Amino acid sequence: MSKGTMKFCKIVLLIASSCVLLQCHGKGGQEEANSSRMSDSERFAQEYPLVGKDNIFIYRNASETADILTKGRGIVFIGFKECPWCQSYAVFLHDVAHEMGIDKIYYCDIREDRQNNSENYQRILSILDGHLQYDDEGRPRVYVPDVSIVSRGRIITHDFETSKETLGYNTPQEYWNDERVQTLKERLRAGMEIYIQIVSRDCNTC
Numbered sequence: 001m002s003k004g005t006m007k008f009c010k011i012v013l014l015i016a017s018s019c020v021l022l023q024c025h026g027k028g029g030q031e032e033a034n035s036s037r038m039s040d041s042e043r044f045a046q047e048y049p050l051v052g053k054d055n056i057f058i059y060r061n062a063s064e065t066a067d068i069l070t071k072g073r074g075i076v077f078i079g080f081k082e083c084p085w086c087q088s089y090a091v092f093l094h095d096v097a098h099e100m101g102i103d104k105i106y107y108c109d110i111r112e113d114r115q116n117n118s119e120n121y122q123r124i125l126s127i128l129d130g131h132l133q134y135d136d137e138g139r140p141r142v143y144v145p146d147v148s149i150v151s152r153g154r155i156i157t158h159d160f161e162t163s164k165e166t167l168g169y170n171t172p173q174e175y176w177n178d179e180r181v182q183t184l185k186e187r188l189r190a191g192m193e194i195y196i197q198i199v200s201r202d203c204n205t206c
Contacts, residue, residue, distance in 0.1 A: 040057060040058050040059050040107075041053060041054070041055045041056070041057065043059065044057040044059070044107065047081040048081060048086075048087055048090050048091075050087055050088070050090070050091050051090050051091055051094050055094055056094065056097060056098065056102070056103055056104050056105055057077070057090075057094070057104075057105050057106075057107045058104050058105065058106055058107065059107055059108075059109075060076075060106045060107065060108050061108065061120070062108060062110065062113040062118065062120035062121060062123075062124060063120045063123075064106075064108075065078070065106065065108040065120075065124060066120055066123040066124050066127060068106055068150065069124065069127045069128070069148060069150055069153070069155075070127055070153050071152060071153055072150065072152070073150055073151040073152055073195075073198075073199065074104065074105070074106055074149075074150065075093075075097060075102065075104075075105045075106065075147065075148075075149050075192070075195075076105075076106045076108065076147065076148045076149075076150060077090065077093060077105050077106065077107045077108070077145065077146075077147050078107075078108045078110045078124075078142060078144055078145070078146040078147070078148075079107070079108075079109070079110070079144040079145045079146065080109045080110060080111035080144060081109070082111065083144050083145070084171065084172055085144070085145055085162045085163070085166070085172050086144050086145040087172070088162075088172035088173075088176055089145035089147075089161075089162060089172075090145070092176075092181060092184055092185060092188070093105065093145075093147060093188060095185070096185050096188045096189050096192065097188075097192065099189075100189065100192045100193070100196065101196075102192060102196075110124075110142055110144060110146075114141075114142060121142070124142060125140055125141075125142065128140075128142065128146075128148070128155075128158070131148070131155060131158040132160075133160060133163065133164050143160060143163035143164045144160075144163055145160065145161075145162065145163055146158075146159075146160045146163055147159045147160070147188070149188075149191040149192060149194075149195050151195060151198045151199065156191050156194050156195050156198070157187070157188070157190070157191025157192075157194070157195075159184075159187060159188065159191075161184055162175060
């Protein structure tokens with residue numbers, strides 16, 4: 001093969017490689033753009049398909065979640081989509097909130113912050129001090145699913161059923177019989193009733 005032919009082949013290969021890279025970049029950029037256009041309810045339904053598209057979950061990062069827990073109000077659900085126990089819990093939580101007329105649940109995917117032991121994860125640990133379970137070394141840890149109902153820094157109800165203790169059951173389907181589901185819903189309903197009363201009272205004094 002002549003030097004001219006080899007040079008020509010190299011140029012063709014470079015052009016082909018550039019086209020492939022541009023195509024991949026364009027596809028990734030398009031996927032990112034589609035994700036940014038997706039509403040929170042659509043995104044949550046995609047990550048938690050058992051809940052459905054008509055849901056009231058609103059995404060908040062760990063920093064925003066810490067702020068809500070300290071000075072905000074609402075229902076805060078901490079979990080991550082890879083957790084099957086979170087998948088089931090989210091359905092029960094949403095059902096009760098929808099029944100009670102609550103229009104939003106704040107959702108924080110804690111997985112990355114917990115893995116990295118980030119500053120915001122440390123903030124959440126500090127805020128929830130006294131409400132958390134402990135790891136095998138005796139350190140507090142946010143096990144998921146984790147739910148707090150809060151009003152201006154006051155934790156009205158905190159629940160972490162199935163976050164660590166699953167009574168030896170291997171799957172949520174095995175654990176969540178009718179009795180346990182009803183008990184959980186009653187507990188969540190009671191916390192939401194108190195929350196609604198507090199919000200209503202505060203609004204009446206404005």
